[in-house]
Every structure is written in structure tokens, then in C-alpha cells.
Amino acid sequence: MPIxxxxxxxxxxxxxxxxxxxxxxxxxxxxxxxxxxxxENFNVITTGIFMSGYFMGYFVGSHTTPKLVQKVGHIRVFAxxxxxxxxxALLAAVYVNPVMWTFSRFVTGISLVSCYVVAESWLNDRAxxxxxxxxxxxxxxxxxxxxxxxxxxxxLSDPRSYDPFILVSVLLSLALVPILLVKRVAPKFKxxxxxxxxxxxxxxxxxxxxxxxxxxxxxxxxxxISVYATLAxxxxxxxSILLFIATISGVITQYPIGFFSDxxxxxxxxxxxxxxxxxxxxxxLTIAGSSLAKMY
Numbered sequence: 001m002p003i004x005x006x007x008x009x010x011x012x013x014x015x016x017x018x019x020x021x022x023x024x025x026x027x028x029x030x031x032x033x034x035x036x037x038x039x040e041n042f043n044v045i046t047t048g049i050f051m052s053g054y055f056m057g058y059f060v061g062s063h064t065t066p067k068l069v070q071k072v073g074h075i076r077v078f079a080x081x082x083x084x085x086x087x088x089a090l091l092a093a094v095y096v097n098p099v100m101w102t103f104s105r106f107v108t109g110i111s112l113v114s115c116y117v118v119a120e121s122w123l124n125d126r127a128x129x130x131x132x133x134x135x136x137x138x139x140x141x142x143x144x145x146x147x148x149x150x151x152x153x154x155x156l157s158d159p160r161s162y163d164p165f166i167l168v169s170v171l172l173s174l175a176l177v178p179i180l181l182v183k184r185v186a187p188k189f190k191x192x193x194x195x196x197x198x199x200x201x202x203x204x205x206x207x208x209x210x211x212x213x214x215x216x217x218x219x220x221x222x223x224x225i226s227v228y229a230t231l232a233x234x235x236x237x238x239x240s241i242l243l244f245i246a247t248i249s250g251v252i253t254q255y256p257i258g259f260f261s262d263x264x265x266x267x268x269x270x271x272x273x274x275x276x277x278x279x280x281x282x283x284x285l286t287i288a289g290s291s292l293a294k295m296y
Contacts, residue, residue, distance in 0.1 A: 014181070015122055015178075017178040018078070018119075018177075019116075019119045019143065019146070021175040022082065022146070022172060022175040023142070023143050023146025023150065024147075025089070025167075025171035025175070026146075027148065027149065027150025027153075027247070028153045028171075029089055029092075029164070029165070029168040030223065031239075032154065032164040032165070033051070033092065034051070034225070035154070035230050044224075048223070050105055052105075052219070053101070053102040053103065053109065054105040054106070054108055054109040054112075057107060057108060057110040057113070058109040058113045062117065064110075065077065065113065069117065069118065069121065074121070074122055077114055078115050081112075081115055082175050083176070085111035085112060085172050086173050088104045088105075088107040088108045088111065089165050089172065090165060090166070091107075092105075093162045093165030120139070123135055134258045136258060137255045137257060137258025138258070140254045144251045148248040151240050151243035151247060153167065154239065225243060229242055
């Protein structure tokens, strides 16, 4: 990592630490709810519906948060929604039913996307076109490393108990500490404007379409992989290892991709990574098919 990049990362340590801790909590909560849905005999459609609550909240929060940031500032928005996410985790622990879990996931989605907006706008304010890809890839490494660690925490307690949800709440509360104690002033924008999906598509057709498709893949994979593993009779340890490997694999390539995106046409980088992902997905499908054929 170049010296200039190291300086930028050091300047953003509080942001990285806070969002990383938040992702540990998110990774644990998401997979605990997936596993718990099987033990509670929720059917797959019901599980898909309450898991999608997170993404509905994500969609709503992405529209409302910029206005809140403009009114009260980055740090207050981060603190408020991290606290709200902590509360929603406890709500899911107390009321174990699909309706309340859908609401809990909705609140979590609004809360976390608000924190993402704060983090990413903060980083974009410090980035230049020469280091934007590398700085954001470092951010993504922190995000997915946190998710991977959170999935390993499945082994600490029984998903059927209150303990994992309490741990999630504690971690979300801890995520506030670095941000609230940092001395560095948060970025101040004169006016924060949002753009419509159509405007985004006009600016970057490939970026908009590829992000949409990636969102579908990401949502289905991370929301239901623990459900699949539980139905396949994986142990908690085996499930956590599967989830950890699947997540940490994405971490390994983040910085190289960010480097290439800063030095080459970003559209070509998107196409190349998409083709690579499709080939690996086809390989995984083939291996899984072969294993099932041997079983039956």
C-alpha cells in the first residue's frame, strides 16, 4: 500500500473501527436469524420475506439519510442509527415470530444503510480520483472482514438462546465509541442532493445494472446460505466455516480490484470480475451437482 494511502487509512481509523465492529454484529445477527428460522420451522418463503425486510429498510434509508446528514451531521446520524440497530436486535430476541422479525430486519436495514451513507460519504470527501478505488476497497475489506468474523461468532452460543442477540446489541453499541471519541472533524457539505435511479443509469449504465444484479446475488446468498446449510444438516461449526470462507474470499481480491480500477478503465474491470464470478459460480454448481448425484 502506497505511503499516501497509509496516511489516509490512518486518518480514518475511527470510522473503519466503528463500521468494522458494526459488521461483526451484522454478520452474526443475519446468520443467527437464518439458522433460527429453520429451528422455529419457518418455511423458506416466510424466511425469504422477513430476510427481505432488511433490504426494504435499506432502500428506504438510502433516500432519507442524506437529508438527515445535512440537518444534523455525520456523527449524530451514525450514533442515532447504530443505537436503533442495537434496539432492533433485542426486539428480535424477545419476539420470535415472522411479523416482528420482518419489522426488526426493516429497522436494521434503515439503520445500517444510514451508517453506510455516513461512512462512504466521509471517505469520498477524503478521496481523490487517484486513490478513490483503493480507499473504498480498503473500506470494503473492513466490511467483509467484519462480516466474516461475525459468522465465526456463531460458535460462541446456541442460536436458539437469547445470547447471540444480546452480543449483537453489545457490539452495535461498541461501534459508537470510536466515532464519538474521534477529534477529527466530519466532512461538511454545503448541499447534499440525491439522484433518481434513472439519473444514475444515465450517468453510468453499466455501473447501475451491475450493482442491481450484484444486489440480487448478495441478498439471496448471504440471507439464505445459513438456511441451506442448516437444512443440509451442517453443524454450527461447519456452517460458520462455510460462511467465513465464502465471505473472506471476497476480501482477498478487494484491494487488487481497487488498484486496477484506479489505473485502468473501470468498466473493463467490472466486466472482467463479472466473468470470473460467473465461472466460479458455474464451477460451484457443477461440484454441488456431482456431490448430490453421489448421495442419491
